[in-house]
Amino acid sequence: MRLGLDGRYALVERNGEPVERSAYGEVELANGDRLVVARPVAGG
Amino acid sequence: MDERLTIAGRSFGSRLILGTGKYDSFETMRDAVLASGAAMVTVAVRRIEFGDPGEDITSYLPADVLLLPNTSGCETAEEAVRTARLARAGGLPDWIKLEVIPDPRYLLPDPVETLRAAEELVADGFTVLPYMLPDPVLAKKLEDAGCATVMPLAAPIGSGRGLKLRDAIRIMIEQAEVPVVVDAGLGAPSHAAESMEMGADAVLANTAIARADDPVAMAGAFRLAVEAGRTAHLAGIIEEQPTAVPSSPLEGRV
Numbered sequence: 001m002r003l004g005l006d007g008r009y010a011l012v013e014r015n016g017e018p019v020e021r022s023a024y025g026e027v028e029l030a031n032g033d034r035l036v037v038a039r040p041v042a043g044g
Numbered sequence: 045m046d047e048r049l050t051i052a053g054r055s056f057g058s059r060l061i062l063g064t065g066k067y068d069s070f071e072t073m074r075d076a077v078l079a080s081g082a083a084m085v086t087v088a089v090r091r092i093e094f095g096d097p098g099e100d101i102t103s104y105l106p107a108d109v110l111l112l113p114n115t116s117g118c119e120t121a122e123e124a125v126r127t128a129r130l131a132r133a134g135g136l137p138d139w140i141k142l143e144v145i146p147d148p149r150y151l152l153p154d155p156v157e158t159l160r161a162a163e164e165l166v167a168d169g170f171t172v173l174p175y176m177l178p179d180p181v182l183a184k185k186l187e188d189a190g191c192a193t194v195m196p197l198a199a200p201i202g203s204g205r206g207l208k209l210r211d212a213i214r215i216m217i218e219q220a221e222v223p224v225v226v227d228a229g230l231g232a233p234s235h236a237a238e239s240m241e242m243g244a245d246a247v248l249a250n251t252a253i254a255r256a257d258d259p260v261a262m263a264g265a266f267r268l269a270v271e272a273g274r275t276a277h278l279a280g281i282i283e284e285q286p287t288a289v290p291s292s293p294l295e296g297r298v
């Protein structure tokens with residue numbers, strides 16, 4: 001699945017734990033995994 | 045004159061920190077950041093909408109500006125710590141503007157949860173800049189917990205009402221051993237100037253610039269105000285007097 005993100009920062013949490021950016025290419029997802037994908041947005 | 049701001053050993057060429065929210069476009073936000081001279085800008089962290097990820101704000105920001113992620117939207121210490129760790133793991137700096145705000149009407153920060161989150165984040169290696177009510181006692185506790193700054197609100201976020209809590213902020217400035225950054229509620233450059241004249245180390249502005257008719261021009265005005273206020277503070281502002289004090293000599297009058 002591709003999200004089409006073009007930014008420098010995609011922030012990923014897997015099963016409640018943050019995923020280190022350096023490990024993005026190595027983490028294998030399993031059935032039932034809960035993912036949160038976030039990014040920096042405008043804010044004060 | 046001491047023109048540079050130093051936080052946690054890092055030096056910044058500007059004492060104006062900008063929030064990136066509420067601009068009509070990222071282009072205007074970028075131009076305002078450049079006009080402000082800010083060396084640090086805040087960003088929020090939000091979930092991506094699958095199928096519509098939107099534009100990447102970071103691609104609009106100058107590369108030499110420090111991104112300061114915030115924990116806006118967090119109502120508890122646990123939520124704030126989770127957001128900070130998510131941001132850092134994803135490659136954002138390990139600096140965090142800590143906001144724990146359970147009250148949606150006035151957006152006032154929770155002092156107990158803020159302190160709890162600050163202790164945990166400092167222990168985890170973060171450089172913590174906590175947004176807080178201007179409470180000198182809480183400020184000392186946050187400082188003792190290892191926070192890099194204290195960031196008292198001048199007035200409720202986005203209200204533009206200026207330094208409504210100046211007396212408490214003045215005490216914080218007098219007592220603080222870390223930089224004091226006046227954050228939130230500033231509506232005009234004069235509010236920023238007054239903060240700096242009082243001895244604040246920096247100010248953070250967002251709505252006053254982003255919602256101005258001309259945000260880029262207003263960013264420049266805030267830049268000048270911060271510089272003027274800082275210079276005035278260092279130059280030594282005279283004490284107020286209860287009565288008039290003549291500027292011309294009384295002797296030798298014709």
